Amino acid sequence: MNDLKKRTKQFALDCWFFCKEIPYSREYNAFANQLIRCSSSVGANYRASQRAKSTADFINKLKIVEEEADESMYFLELFMEIMKGKDIKKAQNLHREAEEILAITVASINTARRKQQNKKT
Numbered sequence: 570m571n572d573l574k575k576r577t578k579q580f581a582l583d584c585w586f587f588c589k590e591i592p593y594s595r596e597y598n599a600f601a602n603q604l605i606r607c608s609s610s611v612g613a614n615y616r617a618s619q620r621a622k623s624t625a626d627f628i629n630k631l632k633i634v635e636e637e638a639d640e641s642m643y644f645l646e647l648f649m650e651i652m653k654g655k656d657i658k659k660a661q662n663l664h665r666e667a668e669e670i671l672a673i674t675v676a677s678i679n680t681a682r683r684k685q686q687n688k689k690t
Contacts, residue, residue: 573673574619577612577634580666584608584641587659591648604644610637611670624685631678638671 585608588601611634618630645664 573670574612574616576666577615577670580641580663580670581605581608581612583663583666587648587663590659600644600647604641604648607637607641607644608667610634611641611667615674624681624688628678628681628685631674631681635671635674635678638667638674642667642671 584604588605591597591601614630614633614637618627618634621627621630642664645660645667649660649664
């Protein structure tokens with residue numbers, strides 16, 4: 570899980586650097602702010618989930634990470650449309666990373682749920 574902590578932090582930084590390169594306009598700025606907010610929340614909420622006091626709390630916090638990673642992917646898809654041909658490779662790499670973070674998070678939620686159900690029985 571320590572690797573995912575590093576990846577969520579790196580994802581937020583990569584999103585910030587990616588947004589910094591986008592030409593200034595009101596529309597781009599709004600998208601960039603949303604993407605930076607989402608990607609930063611992915612890392613912060615993941616780190617918060619690691620301090621959860623119970624399995625239920627852990628699951629709830631991971632659900633937030635899942636939603637934020639999902640939202641980040643949405644904004645990255647918008648960027649890919651907007652940037653057409655500019656630096657789409659970076660957007661694709663960030664999108665792939667968001668997908669992997671999302672998949673690992675979903676797997677963590679499912680594992681935690683199974684553990685919680687096994688404790689009840």
